[in-house]
Amino acid sequence: MHPLLLDLIVCPICHKSLLLSHTQTNWQLICQFDMMSYPIREGIPILLTDKASAIPKT
Numbered sequence: 486m487h488p489l490l491l492d493l494i495v496c497p498i499c500h501k502s503l504l505l506s507h508t509q510t511n512w513q514l515i516c517q518f519d520m521m522s523y524p525i526r527e528g529i530p531i532l533l534t535d536k537a538s539a540i541p542k543t
Contacts, residue, residue, distance in 0.1 A: 490530075496521070497532045515540065 496503055496516040503514040503523070512525040514532075520540040524531050 494530060494532070496523075497534055 491503070491505060494503055494514065495501060496519060498519050498521065499516065501516065501518050503516055506513050506515050506522075514523040514525065514530055515521075516523075520542060521534075521537045522540050523533075523537050
């Protein structure tokens, strides 16, 4: 995913900015306000709410 896109992409639920996060195998965009994680597949962010995962609160 191109870094410039991070300035343009927002959370589809609350319209706030997203953070880029990754593990060894997965990239994702995180909304800290809604505690949702949106996957990035083959460099394309999947910003569909039914494909998002809730992040457990710690």
